[in-house]
Amino acid sequence: MATNQISATLMQADRDAALAAIATLKQKLPFLIDLTMEERKALPKMGDKSRAFVTKALEVATQNPDFLPRSFDLEEMRKDVQLFEAMYPIVVALAQLQELMDDTYTTVGSEAYAAALQVYNYAKASGQGAGLDSVVDELGQRFARKAKKAKPQPSVV
Template sequence: MGDKSRAFVSKALEVATQNPNFLPRSFDVEEMRRDVALYEALYPVLLSLTQLQELVDDTCITAGSEAYTAALAVYNYAKTSSDVAGLDAVIDEMGRRFTRSSKKKKSATTIN
């Protein structure tokens, strides 16, 4: 709920509390008061959780970026290292990450 809606709800609760006579009997002012109180209690928690989620997202993105950078370094070192036996298959497997399909190949596949 935005600031304008919060002000509206607060004013409506004030009006309902001070002038309950115009409301139908089925309207429960106390229920509204409890809902408003619950919202007001939960809102700071929501703000904290939102901030925490943003921090976790940022940390996850940074960690992923650093891990990918390290993986690229390993791949490049492996490609330039000719004295380690058995790396060719692994280098080929890792290199598939960078393989792109040609546009001609894609259109030929979709035509058939």
């Protein structure tokens, strides 16, 4: 058997506590929105280089509000910049947690699948006559290939 990287259990109380912590995050961040894929693609993105640009633009606008049209809401821009900056450390921490969750979930799933493959192979090799034939057949359905449908032949008229 391959090296087992993860040997752990998740107690129901800990699982519930983690889910409660996520619910608390959602409650504490009631302004979170859900964009469609199209909406997400259409938005201009602010990365590290853009952060400096936005900060500078806010400073220019704050010091020189006279050249802005009346319809420009400087206070709303200020709030957006402040919220972006306040959310940044949370986003970084959640991205790190998401990566750890994904890696752990993938690894533990891989380990479980590798063990299941070993069980299947041992049952195929040693289970004959031990009353395991139907179970081996059932497990083998995972690898059964579906017959390709024959392409309909064009009818000749």
